[in-house]
Amino acid sequence: MTIETVLMKRRALYAGEIGFFPTSPGAQEDVALAKMDSEVVCSFYSPRNLEALKFLWALVHKVADNTDRYLDKDEAMEDLKLRAGFTKVVYNSQQKELELRPKSLKRVGNEQLRALTDKVIGIICGEILPGMDRNVLRREIEEMTSDQGRAR
Numbered sequence: 001m002t003i004e005t006v007l008m009k010r011r012a013l014y015a016g017e018i019g020f021f022p023t024s025p026g027a028q029e030d031v032a033l034a035k036m037d038s039e040v041v042c043s044f045y046s047p048r049n050l051e052a053l054k055f056l057w058a059l060v061h062k063v064a065d066n067t068d069r070y071l072d073k074d075e076a077m078e079d080l081k082l083r084a085g086f087t088k089v090v091y092n093s094q095q096k097e098l099e100l101r102p103k104s105l106k107r108v109g110n111e112q113l114r115a116l117t118d119k120v121i122g123i124i125c126g127e128i129l130p131g132m133d134r135n136v137l138r139r140e141i142e143e144m145t146s147d148q149g150r151a152r
Contacts, residue, residue, distance in 0.1 A: 009034045020044075024054060024145070026061045026073050051145070052113050053105060056120065059141045063124055078102050083127075084119035 009031065012019065020042075022028040034040045047053060060080060061073040070076040081087065081102035092099050108116070125132045 009040065010037050024058055024061070025065075026057050029073070047106075049108070049110050049113055052110065052117065054145050055141055056105075056113065056117050058144045059117070059120065059124070059137075062141065062144070063128060067128060069128065080120045080123060081116070083123050084116055086116050086119075 022031045057073065057077070060077045063080075064070040064073045064076040070079065082100065086103050087100040088103050089098050090101050091097075105113070121134055121137060125134050125137060129137075
């Protein structure tokens with residue numbers, strides 16, 4: 001179930017007040033886009049494969065931050081999904097032709113997400129950061145996304 005609501009980004013007003021807070025560098029960037037003391041429309045849900053999605057986004061964020069190839073994590077994700085073949089064919093009515101576009105991650109299953117992540121790691125280690133060891137990269141991302149990594 002997806003919930004859409006309006007929230008305000010602001011400091012806490014009352015003791016014990018509850019809010020939504022970013023837990024990753026990517027989420028911090030998203031929250032930073034909102035102006036302080038302004039309302040924003042948020043859509044949130046809790047997928048079953050949240051940890052795997054967090055891992056993939058952390059991986060892509062790390063690549064975007066460590067190369068000059070991408071402007072941000074969103075551009076990196078779009079490119080990596082295209083390279084990995086995680087695409088759909090859509091009709092571009094302006095160009096009057098079919099084109100490949102990256103699929104959304106909203107309804108991706110566990111096996112498909114695992115396969116996509118493995119392909120993305122292969123692309124990163126083979127083409128974007130050649131020489132990077134897959135296991136070292138995976139370990140770094142696991143540390144970033146673990147509770148221990150956040151406490152550091």
